[in-house]
Amino acid sequence: MDPATIAGLVIAFGALFGMITLEGSSIASITLPAPMLLVLVGTVAVGMAGSTLKDFVHAVKALPKAFTGKPPKPAESIEAVVALADKARREGLLSLEASAMETKDPFLRNALQNIADGTDGEDLRDLLDDAVEAKIKSDHTASKFFMALGGYAPTVGIIGTVVSLTHVLENLSNPDKLGPMIAAAFVATLWGLLSANFIWLPIGSRLARLSELEVDAMTLVMEGVLAVQAGSQPSLLRERLTAMVPEYRQQAVKGSERAESKKAA
Known part of the structure; x- marks a missing residue:
């Protein structure tokens, strides 16, 4: 599990509560049930209203991934494909059918099975491209x-604040209560901004980034297996696939290459 999301949210909320404490206020002053109910439940409800039921259910099921999702490791994908290239050169493409049964990755399994079945390279590329597009x-x-x-x-x-201020205007005859009531009214605006920037947008961004990394891994595998089908040499294939990985993520790949060199020695 990549701890970035959990760590980031903990630090963000910690900074907020630290500010409240340093100003001599109380956490209870912003954790009022009524505005939190409207903002949190109301936001999810209007989000569902602006989507479809299936999309809403799909999004809810994807939510845990934002906290527990693990970015794919390019080194593992590259080494797996290079091993398949070496096997195909030694035993032939039909041997990849056994590898297809052993792999847990459905995308790679489908690609290897099609190679073993003799699917044309262009047809296989179209098939894998469609799978990647569906994933996106x-x-x-x-x-x-x-x-x-x-x-x-x-x-x-803001809607919650307007509703609360309406209630404030109904109690102008009680000036002693106006201060606390006005302060409570703005809690709804606070939670609107807070939930947007501390919860919803980070989760959306996290899911989008994980998707990008997973699609990159699928593309890496796709190009690799197509090269295997074409009879690419394993060492050249490793160099080609490594070149497809952004430089800041190549460290793991280079570390894997050094480990292989030590084993060979």
Whole structure:
């Protein structure tokens, strides 16, 4: 699990509570049930209203991934494909059918099975491209939903503040109560902005980034297996796939190469 999301949210809320404490206020002053209910529940509700039921369910199921999702490791994908290239050169493409049964990755399994079945290279590329495109659309639906919540939340918070201020105006005859009531009214706006920037937008961004990394890994595998089908030499294939990985993520790949060199020695 990559701890970035959990660590970031903990630090962000910690900074907020630290500010409240340093100003001599109380956490209870912003954790009022009524505005929190309107902002949190109302935001999710209008987000669902602006989507479809299936999209909403899909987004909810994708939510845990924002906290527990693990970015794919390019080194593992590259070494797996290079091993397949070496096996194909030694035993033939039909041997990849056994590898297809052993792999847990459905995308790689499908690619290897099609290679073993003799699928044409262009047809296989089209098939894998369609799978990648379907993955992009599916992931975009989930991330877009949470990004939309980040847009709705501040407005819902303002609605809550307006409702509370209406109640304040009804009690102008009680000046002693006006201060606390006005302060409570703005809690809704606070939670609208807070939930948007501390919860919904980070979750949407996290899901989008994980999707990008997973799509990159799928593209890496796709280019690799197509090269295997074409009879690419394993060492050249490793260099080609490594070149497809951004430089800041190549460290793991280079570390894997050094480990292989030590084993060979």
